[in-house]
Amino acid sequence: MTSTPSPVIHPAWLPAEAFRALGSRRVRVDTAGDAGLLVGTVLAEVSRACARFGGSVQPPEAPADLVLTLAPRSRGDAARHGGPRPDRDLDGFRIGRRGASTVVTGDGPAGLFYGLFEVVRRGEAAFDPGLADERHEPAFGLRVLDHWDNVFVHRVMGQVERGYAGGSLFWDDGRLRDDLTRVGDYARLLAASGINAVTVNNVNVHAGETHLLTDRLGEVATIASTLRPYGIRLHLSINFAAPVILGDLPTADPLDPDVRRWWSDTTERVFETIPDFGGYLVKADSEGRPGPFSYGRTHADGANMLADALAPYDAPVRWRAFVYNHRQDWRDRSTDRARAAYDHFAPLDGRFRDNVILQVKHGPMDFQTREPVSPVLLAMSDTRLAVELQVTQEYTGQQKHVCYLPPMWSSVLGFQPTGDDGPTLATRLSGGVLSAVANVGDDPFWTGHPLAQANLYAVGRLGWTPGRDPAEILDEWIGLTFPGTPRHLLHALMDDSWETYEQYTAPLGVGFMVRPGHHYGPDVDGYEYTPWGTYHFADRDGLGVDRTVATGTGYTAQYPRPWSERYEHPDTCPDELLLFFHHVPYTHVLHSGSTVIQHIYDTRFAGAQRVAEMQAAWAQAAELVDPAVHTRVTERLAEQRRSAEEWRDQLNTYFHRKSGIPDAKGRPIH
Amino acid sequence: MTSTPSPVIHPAWLPAEAFRALGSRRVRVDTAGDAGLLVGTVLAEVSRACARFGGSVQPPEAPADLVLTLAPRSRGDAARHGGPRPDRDLDGFRIGRRGASTVVTGDGPAGLFYGLFEVVRRGEAAFDPGLADERHEPAFGLRVLDHWDNVFVHRVMGQVERGYAGGSLFWDDGRLRDDLTRVGDYARLLAASGINAVTVNNVNVHAGETHLLTDRLGEVATIASTLRPYGIRLHLSINFAAPVILGDLPTADPLDPDVRRWWSDTTERVFETIPDFGGYLVKADSEGRPGPFSYGRTHADGANMLADALAPYDAPVRWRAFVYNHRQDWRDRSTDRARAAYDHFAPLDGRFRDNVILQVKHGPMDFQTREPVSPVLLAMSDTRLAVELQVTQEYTGQQKHVCYLPPMWSSVLGFQPTGDDGPTLATRLSGGVLSAVANVGDDPFWTGHPLAQANLYAVGRLGWTPGRDPAEILDEWIGLTFPGTPRHLLHALMDDSWETYEQYTAPLGVGFMVRPGHHYGPDVDGYEYTPWGTYHFADRDGLGVDRTVATGTGYTAQYPRPWSERYEHPDTCPDELLLFFHHVPYTHVLHSGSTVIQHIYDTRFAGAQRVAEMQAAWAQAAELVDPAVHTRVTERLAEQRRSAEEWRDQLNTYFHRKSGIPDAKGRPIH
Structure with a gap:
């Protein structure tokens, strides 16, 4: 038997290259003796970056391009911040210029840590003399x-x-x-x-x-x-x-x-x-x-x-x-x-x-x-x-x-x-x-x-x-x-990928229509006659779930105004949620001007087509991406394309068989 | 922890009682020294039955009500019949009366063995003085x-x-x-x-x-x-x-x-x-x-x-x-x-x-x-x-x-x-x-x-x-x-149980419509868009698989005449196989006079109703059946009823949604 080499673990969003701007600078970590765990982590990050890219960790008081420091109010609490329960109110930090230095001031050790990564994210821009003063704190504690x-x-x-x-x-x-x-x-x-x-x-x-x-x-x-x-x-x-x-x-x-x-x-x-x-x-x-x-x-x-x-x-x-x-x-x-x-x-x-x-x-x-x-x-x-x-x-x-x-x-x-x-x-x-x-x-x-x-x-x-x-x-x-890869390449694959996925899967907010159990791939009726409460009620005339107060389950009344009213009426309900709130005929005309059935056909074809384009674009870019990443993404795109076409064909066939309404553009429905 | 008592194993079709007629007789096993394994099994069966019911195993030449013997042509081969490879051509036997005795003559030891169980199956009738001579041999070797x-x-x-x-x-x-x-x-x-x-x-x-x-x-x-x-x-x-x-x-x-x-x-x-x-x-x-x-x-x-x-x-x-x-x-x-x-x-x-x-x-x-x-x-x-x-x-x-x-x-x-x-x-x-x-x-x-x-x-x-x-x-x-249980009770449950099962499940030979993987319970479209080759092609107008030569897959031509022709034409194809061979409209009229859609509704309701009747009949019979059997069958009938009603409702709803044709009798379809 030959032994399989351990796979190289992908560095995700922290490749060495991401630390170049930081690591090539003079950096001072000025925490007045705070020796807690998080400060230690900050020091270790800075040291590692500087060792790789030729920067230096400066001693106290020495000049620095970047100063990482704790806000005065937190200094007195240093001991406990290094202990096991850092106060999460101290996650915030300020970043700005002081003279020739960029200064990050953490509300506490955690803030210092988060500020350090703000510098990493910004790269060279973090050292721009015109850097504006900003305060950062998390919206969610x-x-x-x-x-x-x-x-x-x-x-x-x-x-x-x-x-x-x-x-x-x-x-x-x-x-x-x-x-x-x-x-x-x-x-x-x-x-x-x-x-x-x-x-x-x-x-x-x-x-x-x-x-x-x-x-x-x-x-x-x-x-x-x-x-x-x-x-x-x-x-x-x-x-x-x-x-x-x-x-x-x-x-x-x-x-x-x-x-x-x-x-x-x-x-x-x-x-x-x-x-x-x-x-x-x-x-x-x-x-x-x-x-x-x-x-x-x-x-x-x-x-x-x-x-x-x-x-x-x-x-x-x-x-x-x-x-x-x-x-x-x-x-x-x-x-x-x-x-x-x-x-x-x-x-x-x-x-x-x-x-x-x-x-x-x-x-x-x-x-x-x-x-x-x-x-x-x-x-x-x-x-x-x-x-x-x-x-x-x-x-x-x-x-x-x-x-x-x-x-x-x-x-x-x-x-x-x-x-x-x-x-x-x-x-x-x-x-x-x-x-x-x-x-x-x-x-x-x-x-x-x-x-x-x-x-x-x-x-x-x-x-x-x-x-x-x-x-x-x-x-x-x-x-x-992806340092070194043209950004448009990834944007082209990812920017509208959620909308693309929506285009070839269950339409207009109706949901489910997946294979029961594992939930991968299409099965329009897969959950239709199950105990799970996940139905689309498609018949030969139309589909969707009537959740209105007037004629349905009354769910719309759980919303505050104006949403309860917007969702209650098909003419104000957003297209993309229409079938979540309403049961409508296949011939219902959406705000987009298309009928529901033609929307189903059009978006299925468009979504699958979009995936084929993504696949083609990615194939062109082999030289511009890490080979391991390129290979893996190529494999997955092949499966995405197969699956998107399966979704397209199953849904189109299902609704064509049920509605009897042909595609206005005469495309193949099996 | 308390230990669970071992369950009593049900004797199936060989309860002690089944051996009463045999075991209360004088029985002679007359094999002229054949001491093979199968003959040993015959002797053991006879001994056990006689010990229980007061009969006797008679010595050679002694009078007997039942004589089990080997046909002359096989006696010479006795040695090898007792060995590991009994000749399967010698499975047959004769049964009949000789004077006051019933005589079973095996073509070989296996035939003797099968003849013994013919006597068991017949019970008292095996000793009827009017018993006719019969030769038995298996159709399949x-x-x-x-x-x-x-x-x-x-x-x-x-x-x-x-x-x-x-x-x-x-x-x-x-x-x-x-x-x-x-x-x-x-x-x-x-x-x-x-x-x-x-x-x-x-x-x-x-x-x-x-x-x-x-x-x-x-x-x-x-x-x-x-x-x-x-x-x-x-x-x-x-x-x-x-x-x-x-x-x-x-x-x-x-x-x-x-x-x-x-x-x-x-x-x-x-x-x-x-x-x-x-x-x-x-x-x-x-x-x-x-x-x-x-x-x-x-x-x-x-x-x-x-x-x-x-x-x-x-x-x-x-x-x-x-x-x-x-x-x-x-x-x-x-x-x-x-x-x-x-x-x-x-x-x-x-x-x-x-x-x-x-x-x-x-x-x-x-x-x-x-x-x-x-x-x-x-x-x-x-x-x-x-x-x-x-x-x-x-x-x-x-x-x-x-x-x-x-x-x-x-x-x-x-x-x-x-x-x-x-x-x-x-x-x-x-x-x-x-x-x-x-x-x-x-x-x-x-x-x-x-x-x-x-x-x-x-x-x-x-x-x-x-x-x-x-x-x-x-x-x-x-x-x-079920010795002692009125036979009609079991007949009522079992005689037409296959037809009943067919009535509430997939109709007219179309097959499948089961949950993928485990194959239990209904899922009309469960296999419809899968790679398994098991489709019904139901749309808003009709259903079934066109396997004709004229317009379909040509499968009917694999049959010899007259079947190739009978199956080829809907007017000669048996109703119960119609959807196996033909794709027809829901309004197609069967030989029974019913339309396909009304047949679907009628048989679903009838099948589920029949199961409810079976359940009621069995509930009445608690005193007449072994309690363990009664309990187990009662449990299973409850599940059969639930499942039959699920089949009825899912299939009726599915085809009502698709066809839009109401039940002529106005019964509830969900």
Whole structure:
């Protein structure tokens, strides 16, 4: 047998080249004796860059092109900043010119760290004498990536649930990995993008994984210590039934004193072991997971119990609002899964503890390519909310398709709940939590598809500046990740890739139409007669879900004005969400001027054609890109093209068979 | 922990009570010194029955109510009949009255054994002074059950592929079971029904199972010795790539001298270890299995190589004709999976060795509820053929639904290839092979659903008398299995259960419409846009597959006259196969007078209603049936009812949405 050489791990957005501008300068790190862990990381980064590119780390008081320093108010707190629990209020920093130097002033060690990476991102421009003074601070205090990693390989879901990038960075077939080097590298990448927390295990906490909370806590502590130098706190998904499974109690009733004591004692031991532990994440009473409903309690009862256990440590519990009836009868047209989260949680507004964060998927269904904003995020003004994005491309091409997601996320974060003159959702959630389901694994490119790294990168950036133009973030990512490659090449593949994906998949917001189970590839009726509440109701005359108050499920009433009214009427409902809110005939004319059926045909053909063009453009560029990246992307584009054509043909055939209406342009429909 | 008591294993069709008539008589076994294994089994059966019911085993010459004896011509061969290779030409027997005795005369020890069970089946009637003289001999020389059991639990298919009755009787998670008692009991049941061979492993021979042929042959020999006392020979499914996997050869090319020598040597060792070894079964070049196509050779080349290795031992290779393109493009309407077996094999007629048996599924597709007879079985007059039935209810309710299959099998065996005055298929195949995919496992009832035992029983009976009325066989099975229970109770559930199942599932021979992968429950479009070649082509105007010569795939031409003409024209095509052969409008009027769409609605409602009636009838009968059986059947009927209503509603809704034609009777369609 010949041994396979270890694959070279792709540096993502931190290749050596990204440090050239910084590393070729004289740099002074002026922290007046702060010797904490994060400051140490800053020093190590600077030293490494200067060693490579001929710059120098300057002694105190010596002249420097770049000065990295802590704001006075934080200096007195230096000792504790270096300790295990850096204050996240001190993530901010200032950047500007002082004489011939660029000066970065961190509010605290974390701010210093984030400021350093601001310099890296800017490159030569960071040393421009005309550099303007700017203050940076994150819009979201907690910017967390939730891993759906299992400890044990799950019979159906594998090592990483909805993972498309190989195995887990943390666990391998039941065991903590011996070598956590990549976890450290990963933490560095995340910190450089602006992330400050990671949940290390799947929200579906199976029996084996439940033990991470107690007898396997040592493994969790090991991971936490690997994340800590980069200011990343560790969160844990917990099993609501843990007192029964681990504590041998007869119940997990959240009002039972023994149960409450068990959680309190268990949480105390967690913080003894991991003093900067981040908090709990819970999926309860959802898709078969245990929860307070089993005991006739509310979700407020359940969440508050865990909040009380965490309160002494000033840590939060994130409680997922993804609760719906997944044993629905498809014959029952009155039940509407889109309504479920609001119906369950809106009545509980004001009844949660301060350290409960209700974590809400950005749309009312489940991370489809196009959904309206979840009405839960627009209600519940007396509850702390987290918006949950999905970086892992479960329904958006599974990292086989190029699909740059920030334009979708921006449409959520930039949504204006009270109409066109009002503040954005991001403004309303400011200071809160942005969470996202991670898309990484032990793949050499981290994310399977190398271009899916951009989605991971963008989460951190949006966590700081949710209003930023996704194209700008993409441009920043390209500049860092592909030094020397003409940027237009990547822009051409990625800028409109989400719209392209939407063009060849389920049309006009109707969602699903995917193969059940794995969710890859088309199957128009795949979920139509299932208990999952995901229907399109296509018949020979039309399709779409009537969610109006007038004739449908009444879901539109969950929105504030003006959205409740806009969505209620087909003539004001945006085209791209028409079939989410309305059942219309195939001959319905869209605002675009096209009929629904002709729109289906036209966009399917256009989307698949666009992928063919992407593939051709990429093939031309072999000389301009790292060969390993070029090869991998070439492979994935071939599959994307095959899949896009399959989507095109299946959907066109399905709707042609059903509607009987031919394509106005006479193109081939099978 | 409390230990679970071992479940009581159900006696199937050999409860003690079945032996009352025999066991209360004076019985003489008169074999003139033949002390072979099979005669020993006969003696043991008689002794056990007499001990229980007060009869006696008489000494030589003593008066007896029943005399079991060997025909003179076989006596001289006694020594070898007791050895490992009983001659299967000696399976026959005579039964009749001689004076005051009933006399069974076996052609050989196996015939004696089968004659004994004829007496058991007849009960008191076997001792009727008016008993007529009859000669019995099996229509099929080889009557074999093929197990799709894996040695190792397969990631997707589990321990038994398409098994619905628990684990394997032979293997448990990679190991031969320590206790093979149930294998012996199973062999006794099979022998009593008329079976004489068992293939112990799955035709999909995975890597681990490949080793059964060589280094794990000892386990196979152990199973063979457990089957041997009941005249059951062991067959093995082999992997065509075995010379590469086991023999370290660079090729499995059937014309390569080293490969041929490897098979010859390997087969020699098999017969050294198991002198009465039955033969090989091969699935090659099918659904991803290796085969001769990889080497540019024909299936005749592949089969003949194995036949040559087996010829010195007078043993056959069964070569499955289940070869088709399972990577078909659904857009390609010219490829027709139904054509595949004929197109592949008919040109090879006459090119197979005498000990090659081409094993052909009874229909051209894959064990659907209703298919026409495979045209391969009607062609290939110069090739030995086996007809393959599927006892395991893969597409017929998975042993959750009552579905007595012999009426379907009889329609195959009784098919008249040359028209209404010609001989039946069974007659043409007479002396050949009947093979059937087994439906048993380690379930206490053997078959999951207790009533699915009847399907297993009937295979053996049809192997002897293929023309027998399935209702008679059922009555015989009921009498043996349910002594004391009114027979009409079981008849009411089972007589028309296949037709009932057909009524609520895919209509008019169109097939499939099942959930992909596991094949349970409805999904009308589940296989419509897949590579499997299984389509219905339903659109808003009609449905069905045009397999005519005039306008379709030309499949009808694979049949001899008059069938080619009958199937070619909708007005002569039988209703129940209409959609298999024709694409017709929903408004097409059937011979029954109903339109296709109204037929769909009417039969769906009728089928589900029938299941509700079955459930009600069974509930009334709790006092009349063994409680364990009653409980198990009650559970299964509840699921059958749920499933039947799901089929009814999904199919009705699907076709109502597509056709827009309301039910003439105004019943609820969702």
